[in-house]
Amino acid sequence: MTTSDTAAAAATFPQTSGRTKGYEKQAVDDFLQRARRAFEGSDDAITAADVRGAAFPLVRRGYDVASVDHALGRIEDAFAAREREQAVSHVGTREWVGRTKESAQEILNRLTRPAGHRFDRVGALHYGYRIDEVDLVAEKIARYLERGDAVTVEQVRSVAFRMQRGGYRELQVDAVLDAVVEVMLAIR
Numbered sequence: 001m002t003t004s005d006t007a008a009a010a011a012t013f014p015q016t017s018g019r020t021k022g023y024e025k026q027a028v029d030d031f032l033q034r035a036r037r038a039f040e041g042s043d044d045a046i047t048a049a050d051v052r053g054a055a056f057p058l059v060r061r062g063y064d065v066a067s068v069d070h071a072l073g074r075i076e077d078a079f080a081a082r083e084r085e086q087a088v089s090h091v092g093t094r095e096w097v098g099r100t101k102e103s104a105q106e107i108l109n110r111l112t113r114p115a116g117h118r119f120d121r122v123g124a125l126h127y128g129y130r131i132d133e134v135d136l137v138a139e140k141i142a143r144y145l146e147r148g149d150a151v152t153v154e155q156v157r158s159v160a161f162r163m164q165r166g167g168y169r170e171l172q173v174d175a176v177l178d179a180v181v182e183v184m185l186a187i188r
Helices: 003-012 025-039 048-052 065-091 093-111 131-147 153-158 170-186
Strands: 021-023 058-060 127-129 163-165
Touching (some): 021 025, 021 065, 065 153, 065 170, 093 131, 153 170
Antiparallel strands (some): 127 163
């Protein structure tokens, strides 16, 4: 990354101060550079899912987390739109819509399971996501999928759960939330 690119990135994202940690600047800058090259068509293969899964070390005097996450959301949207256009041109609109409906139905089937039984649980001595909080979000997403109740991609991306012993398995909940984002981006 050139000095001017680094200066532009630093100007784009506020830096944390004091004891507040932020994303490691170099890791963010490197990822954004890769994403830019990929979007412009170089050999870097990055997808919307890769952008959504990007993670950076937390350090003092790093980039403000909320600012970077917001930018990553916009980048993910751009990659998802391009992937949707490519898929529609390759398989056709009807096939694309059919696949999206199938994915949405699979998600809905999971989210409409009885409360407390929507996801696997970790052992009683381990911590997982709070069951009541996950179930509340699951019900809201289910209403979105069934009836079109208002839920935004940003709300799903930014959802956070507290931990509890014997809670829902984090990886499973996160995978379903990722799938919800994919469906929401597919139908934009």
